[in-house]
Amino acid sequence: MQFEHSAQLRAAYPDLVAGVVHATGITATADVVPRTAGYLAVARGRLAGGAESGFPEIQAWRRAYAAMGLRPTQYRCASEALLRRLRLDGELPRVHPLVDLCNAVSAAYAVPIAALDLDRVDGDLVVRPARGDEEYQTFAGDTEHPEPGEVTFADTAGRAHARRWTNRQSGWSAVRAGTSSVLIVAEALHADAEPTMNRLVAALVRELTDGWSAPTSHAVLTATAPRFNAETSGGDVGQAVSPGTR
Numbered sequence: 001m002q003f004e005h006s007a008q009l010r011a012a013y014p015d016l017v018a019g020v021v022h023a024t025g026i027t028a029t030a031d032v033v034p035r036t037a038g039y040l041a042v043a044r045g046r047l048a049g050g051a052e053s054g055f056p057e058i059q060a061w062r063r064a065y066a067a068m069g070l071r072p073t074q075y076r077c078a079s080e081a082l083l084r085r086l087r088l089d090g091e092l093p094r095v096h097p098l099v100d101l102c103n104a105v106s107a108a109y110a111v112p113i114a115a116l117d118l119d120r121v122d123g124d125l126v127v128r129p130a131r132g133d134e135e136y137q138t139f140a141g142d143t144e145h146p147e148p149g150e151v152t153f154a155d156t157a158g159r160a161h162a163r164r165w166t167n168r169q170s171g172w173s174a175v176r177a178g179t180s181s182v183l184i185v186a187e188a189l190h191a192d193a194e195p196t197m198n199r200l201v202a203a204l205v206r207e208l209t210d211g212w213s214a215p216t217s218h219a220v221l222t223a224t225a226p227r228f229n230a231e232t233s234g235g236d237v238g239q240a241v242s243p244g245t246r
Contacts, residue, residue: 001118001121001123001124001125001183001229001230002124002125002227002228002229002230003020003124003125003126003183003185003227003228003230004124004125004126004127004221004226004227004228005018005126005127005128005221005226006126006127006128006129008128008129009127009128009129009151010223010226012067013064013189014223015060015189015190015191015193016187016188016189016193016223017187017188017189017193017194017196017197017220017221017222018185018186018187018188018197018220018221019184019185019186019187019197019198019200019201019204019218019219019220019221020183020184020185020186020201020218020219020220020221020228020230021183021184021201021204021205021208021216021217021218022118022181022182022183022184022216022217022218022228022230023181023182023184023208023212023214023215023216024180024181024182024214024215025180025212025213025214025215026098026175026179026180026181026182026212026214027097027180027212028096028097028176028177028178028179029097030097030098030211030212031097031211032097032098032100032101032104032207032211035101035104035207035210035211036100036101036103036104037104039101039104039105039107039108040086040091040092040104040107040108042107042108043083043086043104043107043108043110044086046110047083047086047087051087052080052083052084052087052110053080055083055110056190056191056192057079057109057110057111057188057189057190057196058077058079058080058083058110059190060188060189060190060191060193061077061079061080061112061166061189062077062080063189064165064189065077065164068150068151068164068165070164075164075167076167077112077165077166077167078106078112078113078114078166078167078168078169079106079107079109079110079111079112079113079166080110082103082106082107083107083110086107092104092107095175096175096176096177096179097211098115098175098179098182099115099174099175101207101211102115102184102204105200105203105204105207106186109186109196109199109200111186111187111188111196111197111200112166112186112187113184113185113186114153114161114162114166114169114184114185114186115175115182115183115184116153116161116169116173116174116175116182116183116184116185117173117174117175117176117179117181117182118181118182118183119179119180119181120172120173121155121159121161121173121183122155122156122157122159123155123156123157124155124156125153125154125155125161125183126153126154126155127151127152127153127154127162127165127187128151128152128154129148129149129150129151129152130145130146130147130148130149130150130151130152130154130160131148132145132146132147132148133145133158134146134152134154134158134159134160135158135159135160136152136159136160136161136162136163136170136172137159137170137171137172138170138171139171139174140171141171144163145160146160146163146164150163150164150165151164151165152164152165153170153185159172161173165187166187183230184204186200186201186204194220194222197220198220201218201219201220204218205218217230
């Protein structure tokens with residue numbers, strides 16, 4: 001499968017940098033509590049110096065949401081929502097070992113991370129403005145349609161795997177007990193996004209290797225190398241692809 005951000009989206013957000021990791025062999029039995037604790041400690045340390053709304057990573061997403069015509073305090077990017085919950089509640093809920101790990105890493109780096117069950121994604125995946133006819137399934141099982149122009153993760157079949165870009169994932173492709181093959185996507189817009197993403201991707205690959213012995217492929221995507229190719233059969237085959245090499 002191939003993952004990319006549309007040319008229209010990259011033109012609107014030229015500073016966008018994404019980290020993509022494809023992993024196979026994921027199970028729901030891994031013990032990630034010791035691993036998540038370290039990342040949550042980093043997040044708590046940052047929060048001790050001030051609320052998440054002041055983080056440059058979060059401010060960049062707030063500007064993006066305002067540019068999309070959305071109220072940033074009504075629709076928060078996923079990492080801001082996690083940090084806010086951590087600040088108010090002191091902990092994050094446990095969902096699935098992989099989701100728990102991604103949430104902890106997201107909080108530590110203040111960067112939104114999505115983890116998708118690739119067996120529930122049809123063909124390629126493009127982050128793009130919606131047409132309005134895509135189908136999005138909520139975690140409650142209801143069907144919604146993203147507003148025309150709303151940024152979503154859309155697959156070849158026209159299914160939407162996110163609402164309002166990094167605000168809410170779909171219940172359809174959420175990681176669950178039987179998930180084995182995943183695509184993890186982190187996205188950043190702040191000034192130091194590329195070095196941040198290089199560190200974040202390296203951390204995810206290390207944790208997936210140590211925690212699951214999972215075969216992985218990964219890339220950091222920029223305007224000059226905006227696409228990621230991966231075989232859903234697994235193996236270290238992913239790569240960032242420059243325009244014109246598709």
